[in-house]
Amino acid sequence: LENMIVEDSYDGVRLKEDMTQEFLDDMIERFKNGKKLHRKYVFQIILAVKDLVYAEATMVETEVAPDHMLTVCGDTHGQYFDLLEIFRLNGFPSQKHGYLFNGDFVDRGSWSTEIALLLYAYKMMYPKFFFLNRGNHETDDMNRMYGFEGECKAKYNERVFKLFSESFSALPLATLIGSKYLTLHGGLFSDDAITLDDIRKLNRHNQRQPGQAGLMMEMLWTDPQTMPGRGPSKRGVGLQFGPDVTKRFCEKNGLEAVIRSHEVRMEGYEVEHDGRCITVFSAPKYCDSTENKGAYINIESDYKLQFNKFDAVPHPDIKPMAYANNSMMSMM
């Protein structure tokens, strides 16, 4: 990496060791105009974030200090222009305004590398108040099928995808906010006995992909249901959990609610299970087809949940899954 040189002809801002606002601003503009980052900087950013998130706990814990705000976003799925709309409406990330992206940054939308690199750049800029939870789309199987692997290869190369894949395996699986809200991408468990300590103790580094069973799979894949108890997943992976399951989990672990994503909601968010399970989804007009809004949740030091909805914005005429290799070849 060190001996990679950035040609004089490169028209972008240079990156030294540390992320700078100047580099961020230039990056945002380049991506808006369909330009790329120099591959040296792509490697540098991914490697830096891989090290940062690898060192974080499987369940990260954070507070919201006075005159600070934390914004929780759900799935963004490669919809870069809608991500910029969140920042335009709600403010760009800063020392006092943190963001938590609750998985599924990539796949489906055709600006997945732009979203992943921008979120990673902000993680470098604000490592202590910018959070990334792993989603089921931060996995090799989904990236092969739903566009991210193909997009990495088309815009950069295979090594970039491999590095992203390694960084995804290092991502935390949950983030606890003010000891009140547990955020994770999918949802709760097949076993009522699971506690926050079990999540803390989960060694995510010796299992790089969630597989078909276990705690990591359930955190990335499960969905709420209205019926009490547990039921089969409509996805064929994981399960569905009812309001009683959420109540028991919250009471056992001293939580006010679980904030999850993973499913479209027409209003961008939905408060379910008597307020103890909240779904937030931040990809409006999902896949350019569903007529859903997006949403995000602002949390200040009083820990009240402030729900905000937003609409999709126009984007260059590139369809979802433009880089997906959904041919049989991708299974080989």
Ligand SMILES: O=C(O)c1nn[nH]c1-c1ccccc1
């Ligand atoms: O791609 C999606 O919409 C999605 N987001 N989270 N999980 C999925 C998914 C899972 C299985 C099959 C298809 C989509």
Ligand SMILES: [Mn+2]
């Ligand atoms: Mn999703």
Ligand SMILES: [Mn+2]
């Ligand atoms: Mn998902």
Ligand SMILES: [Mn+2]
């Ligand atoms: Mn769109």
